[in-house]
Amino acid sequence: MVAQILDGKKIAADIKQELRSRIETLKQHGIEPGLGTILVGDDPGSRAYVAGKHRDCQEVGITSLRIDLPADAPAQAVREAILSFNADPACTGYIVQLPLPAGMPSNELIELIDPQKDADGLHPVNLGRLVLRVGEPLSTSLPCTPAGILELLERYGLSLEGKRVAVLGRGVTVGRPAGLLLTRREINATVTLCHTGTPDVPQIVRESDVVIASVGQPHFVKPEWIKPGAIVLDVGVTRVPNPETGRFKTIGDVDPGVAEVAGWVSPNPGGVGPMTRVMLLRNIVETAERQYSAS
Numbered sequence: 001m002v003a004q005i006l007d008g009k010k011i012a013a014d015i016k017q018e019l020r021s022r023i024e025t026l027k028q029h030g031i032e033p034g035l036g037t038i039l040v041g042d043d044p045g046s047r048a049y050v051a052g053k054h055r056d057c058q059e060v061g062i063t064s065l066r067i068d069l070p071a072d073a074p075a076q077a078v079r080e081a082i083l084s085f086n087a088d089p090a091c092t093g094y095i096v097q098l099p100l101p102a103g104m105p106s107n108e109l110i111e112l113i114d115p116q117k118d119a120d121g122l123h124p125v126n127l128g129r130l131v132l133r134v135g136e137p138l139s140t141s142l143p144c145t146p147a148g149i150l151e152l153l154e155r156y157g158l159s160l161e162g163k164r165v166a167v168l169g170r171g172v173t174v175g176r177p178a179g180l181l182l183t184r185r186e187i188n189a190t191v192t193l194c195h196t197g198t199p200d201v202p203q204i205v206r207e208s209d210v211v212i213a214s215v216g217q218p219h220f221v222k223p224e225w226i227k228p229g230a231i232v233l234d235v236g237v238t239r240v241p242n243p244e245t246g247r248f249k250t251i252g253d254v255d256p257g258v259a260e261v262a263g264w265v266s267p268n269p270g271g272v273g274p275m276t277r278v279m280l281l282r283n284i285v286e287t288a289e290r291q292y293s294a295s
């Protein structure tokens with residue numbers, strides 16, 4: 001079997017096209033959606049992701065605002081950046097790029113974000129609603145990567161109803177919120193959230209219809225772990241220098257041999273990454289639409 005491709009790049013382009021008309025409608029009503037980003041430090045991956053977010057905004061007609069701080073900035077400078085976006089009406093939603101440099105009080109800083117402007121859905125109020133409103137509609141931003149995975153599967157007509165899902169990795173942007181989102185009543189998956197303390201991950205993967213790999217270890221998921229026909233989403237990224245080009249190349253969490261066994265795979269790059277980016281745009285449009293309907 002050779003797996004079919006979940007083409008995140010193509011689906012993200014379709015969604016961008018749909019968002020353009022919603023953005024146009026907002027502008028006709030005098031609402032300018034605006035994304036803010038706060039980047040602390042020089043991590044090349046984070047810099048590239050933030051640059052991509054601003055390019056995406058430009059492509060679809062969203063204003064973007066950016067605060068970049070040096071790696072040695074004190075936590076107080078980050079607090080002030082957050083408070084300035086909370087107060088700025090031009091910023092309808094924003095993100096603090098993660099991870100923050102070691103030693104930063106990340107959780108305390110995320111809690112300072114105005115929950116209504118939390119474009120990542122990571123503020124405790126928004127994560128709390130995801131926990132509490134398991135069977136009710138949600139009108140808050142959803143974390144971009146898990147939301148992107150769901151959207152990608154939906155657009156390929158793949159339902160998670162009754163499916164066993166192994167989520168590998170308990171990070172705050174992917175693994176933990178993926179468990180919350182996929183077990184919502186409207187999705188109805190059964191999720192096993194695996195982490196460094198989980199015994200026999202290969203066996204859990206063998207029993208799973210869907211695998212979401214977000215561990216950040218190159219080619220961690222092996223072909224012999226995969227149930228034939230399973231859906232495999234490769235989220236993790238390791239950046240390694242490419243001596244031939246002098247640039248970085250990215251290696252995903254999923255061994256290329258998995259495509260010989262799985263039914264569907266998301267490439268990396270070109271799968272979940274572009275979906276993460278486009279879900280941020282959707283969150284910004286939706287926060288602006290909510291602000292418009294409340295006005």
Ligand SMILES: Nc1nc2c(c(=O)[nH]1)N[C@@H](CN(C=O)c1ccc(C(=O)N[C@@H](CCC(=O)O)C(=O)O)cc1)CN2
Pocket residue numbers: 048049052095096097098099120144145173250268269270271272273274276277
């Ligand atoms: N505040 C947040 N920080 C981080 C998040 C997040 O959702 N919110 N997620 C990740 C990084 N991330 C977005 O910020 C992200 C990761 C990957 C991509 C992407 O498009 N990747 C490309 C490949 C790019 C490359 O080659 O380097 C792809 O998969 O095709 C976009 C965004 C951690 N931090």
